[in-house]
Amino acid sequence: DIWVDSEKAVTALAFKSITPYLELSDGNHAIKVCATGSTTVCPINVPALSLENRKKYTVAATNFLAKIEAKVITDSPAGEDESGKGRVRVVHFSADTPAVDVLTADGATKLVDNLAYPNATDYLALNPGVYNVKVCAHANNSVCPLGPLALTVASAKAYSVFAIGSLTGGATLPPTDARAAATDGSDRKSTRLNSSHGYISYAVFCLKKK
Numbered sequence: 001d002i003w004v005d006s007e008k009a010v011t012a013l014a015f016k017s018i019t020p021y022l023e024l025s026d027g028n029h030a031i032k033v034c035a036t037g038s039t040t041v042c043p044i045n046v047p048a049l050s051l052e053n054r055k056k057y058t059v060a061a062t063n064f065l066a067k068i069e070a071k072v073i074t075d076s077p078a079g080e081d082e083s084g085k086g087r088v089r090v091v092h093f094s095a096d097t098p099a100v101d102v103l104t105a106d107g108a109t110k111l112v113d114n115l116a117y118p119n120a121t122d123y124l125a126l127n128p129g130v131y132n133v134k135v136c137a138h139a140n141n142s143v144c145p146l147g148p149l150a151l152t153v154a155s156a157k158a159y160s161v162f163a164i165g166s167l168t169g170g171a172t173l174p175p176t177d178a179r180a181a182a183t184d185g186s187d188r189k190s191t192r193l194n195s196s197h198g199y200i201s202y203a204v205f206c207l208k209k210k
Contacts, residue, residue, distance in 0.1 A: 001013070001033075001036050001037070001038075002019075002031070002032070002033055002034075003030075003031070003033075003034060003039075003042075004022075004024065004030070004031060005029055006030065007029050007119065009022055010022075011036070012036045014165065015114065016164075018178055024051060024069055024138070025051075025166065025197070026051050026052065026053055027050070027051060028048040028049065028050050028051075029043075029048075029049050029051065030045075030047050030049070031044070031046040031049050031059060031070075032044060032045050032046075033061050039162070041110065043061070044061045044068060044182070045067075046059065046070050046072050048178060049072070054077075055074060056074070056075035056076070057072055057073070057074055057075060058072070058073045058074075058075055058091075058160065059071070059072050060072075060091075060093055060118070061116050062093050062095060062117075063095045063118070064095055065130060066175055066206065067095075068178065069179065070159070071089065071093075071118050071171040073120045075158070075160070076089075076123050076158050084128070084155045084156070085126055085127055085128070085129075086125075086126055086127075086128055086153035086154050086155055086156065086158070086159065087123035087124065087125055087126070087158045087159065088120045088123065088124050088126055088151070088153060088158075088159045088161060088163075088182065089116060089120055089122060089123045089124065089158075089159070089160055089161070090102055090111075090112050090121045090160075090161045090163070091119075091120040091121075091160055091162045092115045092116060092117045092118060092120070092161065092163055093118055093162055093163060093164045094117060094163050094164055094167060095117055095118070095138075095166070095168065096166055096167050096168060097163070097166075097167040098137060098139065099114050099115060099116040099117075099119060099133075099137075099138040099139075100112075100114075100115050100135050100136060100137060100138055100181075101113050101115070101136050101137075101138050102115070102134070102136075102145045103134055103136060103137055103141065103172040104131070104133055104134075105132035105147065105148035107134075110122060110177075111133065112124075113138070114138045115138075118158065118200045120160075122191045123158060126153045127153075128153055128154055128155045129152075129153060130150055130151070130152050130153075131148070131150070131152075131153060131207055132147075132148045132150055132151075132179045133147060133148065133149055133151055134146065134147025134148050134149065135147055135149075135163060140210065143155055145167065146163065146183070165169065
């Protein structure tokens with residue numbers, strides 16, 4: 001369950017799912033991630049998350065359950081790039097996976113280089129279309145635990161591609177709707193979440209001022 005300012009915002013969120021955006025006012029907000037049905041077993045507790053005007057954020061509960069921690073990254077609203085391109089970023093949230101590269105499926109082009117946990121890339125401007133990519137170990141691009149994957153990019157949309165799960169238990173991506181989570185350019189402050197499994201915890205809030 002996800003609690004915002006002592007009010008339950010999301011109930012029983014399952015692994016790999018992502019909530020819609022939830023509107024919040026600007027200023028500080030208390031965020032808790034608790035075991036479903038509990039108000040005391042809350043391994044993630046952010047007492048004062050500051051939200052700025054016209055900003056969106058992703059707050060992720062990451063790492064193994066025994067070391068679970070919150071990570072905050074700033075989202076970029078779609079529509080800022082007037083060139084007609086879409087924008088894509090990659091987020092590395094698989095705690096036991098070494099640094100990775102993202103390449104086209106044929107290996108000819110490297111889109112992301114040496115991305116380590118728990119970092120996110122900047123947004124990459126891409127022409128609209130379908131891109132076939134794979135995620136490979138930075139140390140050895142012949143070792144590719146994910147892919148080939150088809151990523152559809154639309155004009156004036158911003159996407160976040162999350163690599164989650166455990167390398168030893170099988171790294172994974174969220175389902176299609178979460179794999180390329182597009183954000184629109186509406187002027188609101190909002191929150192979305194993703195959940196955890198028994199080994200890797202992962203919760204996502206995305207926030208922007210109304």
